[in-house]
Amino acid sequence: MSVPIDLKGKKAIVFGIANDKSIAWHIAKRLNDAGCRIAAGYQERVEPLFMPLMKELHNPIYDKCDVVDDALLESFFKKVQEEFGEIDFLVHSIAFAKREHLQGKFMNVDKRGYEVAHQVSAYSLVELSRRAAPMLKNGGSIIAMTYLGSEKAVPGYNIMGVAKAALESSVRYLAYDLGEKQIRVNAISAGPIATLAASGIANFPEMLLNYVAKAPLKRNITADEVADCALFLCSDLSKAITGQVIYVDAGYSVMGI
Ligand SMILES: NC(=O)c1ccc[n+]([C@@H]2O[C@H](COP(=O)([O-])OP(=O)(O)OC[C@H]3O[C@@H](n4cnc5c(N)ncnc54)[C@H](O)[C@@H]3O)[C@@H](O)[C@H]2O)c1
Numbered sequence: 001m002s003v004p005i006d007l008k009g010k011k012a013i014v015f016g017i018a019n020d021k022s023i024a025w026h027i028a029k030r031l032n033d034a035g036c037r038i039a040a041g042y043q044e045r046v047e048p049l050f051m052p053l054m055k056e057l058h059n060p061i062y063d064k065c066d067v068v069d070d071a072l073l074e075s076f077f078k079k080v081q082e083e084f085g086e087i088d089f090l091v092h093s094i095a096f097a098k099r100e101h102l103q104g105k106f107m108n109v110d111k112r113g114y115e116v117a118h119q120v121s122a123y124s125l126v127e128l129s130r131r132a133a134p135m136l137k138n139g140g141s142i143i144a145m146t147y148l149g150s151e152k153a154v155p156g157y158n159i160m161g162v163a164k165a166a167l168e169s170s171v172r173y174l175a176y177d178l179g180e181k182q183i184r185v186n187a188i189s190a191g192p193i194a195t196l197a198a199s200g201i202a203n204f205p206e207m208l209l210n211y212v213a214k215a216p217l218k219r220n221i222t223a224d225e226v227a228d229c230a231l232f233l234c235s236d237l238s239k240a241i242t243g244q245v246i247y248v249d250a251g252y253s254v255m256g257i
Helices: 023-033 044-054 070-084 111-132 158-179 204-214 223-234
Strands: 011-015 037-042 061-064 087-092 136-146 184-190 245-248
Touching: 011 023, 011 111, 023 037, 023 087, 023 136, 023 223, 037 044, 037 070, 044 061, 061 070, 070 111, 087 111, 087 223, 111 136, 111 158, 136 158, 136 223, 158 184, 184 223, 223 245
Parallel strands: 011 037, 011 087, 037 061, 087 136, 136 184, 184 245
Antiparallel strands: none
């Protein structure tokens, strides 16, 4: 039995498109193809690869927005408010830590590196949710992206694992805050996928090999498979699911070896 998911008339804010490998791009495309309009916030540094992608979407809106810049946040949300009025979905697919803190010993992270990783990768979910909340319709859905390094020590993932733990906890508190409006907040915990962000993790090639060797499905996952889960989380098929971390990882997280 196939269950088509129709998002015609729906509108989504998507953060985290850097290029055509980005998980956020695969999610935006999937939502777009289901009929949803996209408002994308992007960092200036990714503009050359971001702009051509917008031509593949139906009537998108987009604007520069760095989540550490209050003025850009203000103008981005003003633009979305003016053009969309209400929205249905918010996709948070952004993370950042300094490259030197994604290798070697975790304990070598300095205070600034610790703060930056948390500000961009975890606090930004809270800030974007708070700014989006007045526009989010009842029945809306917020999705964040996370990784197993939040709950297990994954060598090299280091400070990003600690920031992802804060992100996942924020998902649960936001789910409680927004639940009375029937707005759901969930995280997708994806297996490793070769993207720009992943290229900063020193042990990334080993992570990919580990999944093929140890995951029950004996393979890696694709960004399209993450996008399928995001589509499900934006649909009514998931309307009683909130506060959860959903694993799209070929089953790797259930293994004990
Ligand atoms: N690739 C993987 O293996 C993997 C696995 C699990 C979870 N994730 C998570 O998925 C999300 C997306 O990462 P990706 O792998 O698609 O990589 P990506 O490099 O394509 O996306 C990361 C995005 O974060 C954005 N970003 C960083 N700092 C920002 C800031 N200050 N303001 C606004 N945007 C900012 C970048 O512009 C980029 O678009 C991240 O949260 C990442 O941790 C990735």
